[in-house]
Amino acid sequence: MDLKDWKLKLRYGKIKTPYKHFTIIGNCEVGNLIDEFSCRPGPAYVSMKVWTLDYKQAAEIFSSVGNQIGFTPYDDVEIYDSEAVNPPKEDPFAYDINFTPYAK
Numbered sequence: 001m002d003l004k005d006w007k008l009k010l011r012y013g014k015i016k017t018p019y020k021h022f023t024i025i026g027n028c029e030v031g032n033l034i035d036e037f038s039c040r041p042g043p044a045y046v047s048m049k050v051w052t053l054d055y056k057q058a059a060e061i062f063s064s065v066g067n068q069i070g071f072t073p074y075d076d077v078e079i080y081d082s083e084a085v086n087p088p089k090e091d092p093f094a095y096d097i098n099f100t101p102y103a104k
Contacts, residue, residue, distance in 0.1 A: 006087040017088040019051040022058045026077035030099060033070040039099035046071060048097040051088045055079050065094050 009015040025047045030039045048065065052058045058079050066073050086095050 007084070010084075010087070015087075017051070019053060019088050019092060021082055021084040021088075022050050022052060022055070023080045023082040024048050024050060024058055024062050024077060025080075026062060027074040028066060028071040029074070030101070031070045031072065033099075034068075037069055037097065037099065040101050042101060043104055044071070044099045044101040046073075046097065046099050048094045049082065049085060050092065050094045051084070052092040057092060061092060061094050065097065069097070071099075 006015060010017070025045060028044055028046045030041050030044045030046075032041070033039060046066075048062065050058050050061050052061055059077060062077055063073055
């Protein structure tokens with residue numbers, strides 16, 4: 001996809017996607033994260049942005065990403081419609097994953 005002016009092209013229908021953009025904020029237990037990420041083990045809030053079909057798929061991606069990178073989501077996950085930072089792709093995906101640890 002040509003990245004130049006992708007937001008305008010998406011808004012005015014020149015780029016089509018079946019996906020919607022969401023931001024997810026959830027409570028999790030951080031284990032051994034893969035090298036790309038850093039956070040001390042223990043409780044943390046995790047946030048990420050996703051392009052998915054709907055809220056249900058966004059929650060599924062949140063869990064899947066946790067399994068892939070090393071955190072276990074708790075049940076309290078909040079999903080919001082949000083403005084995209086990165087353009088959509090062919091498949092659903094997550095990006096801009098951040099951790100904020102806290103003490104219990």
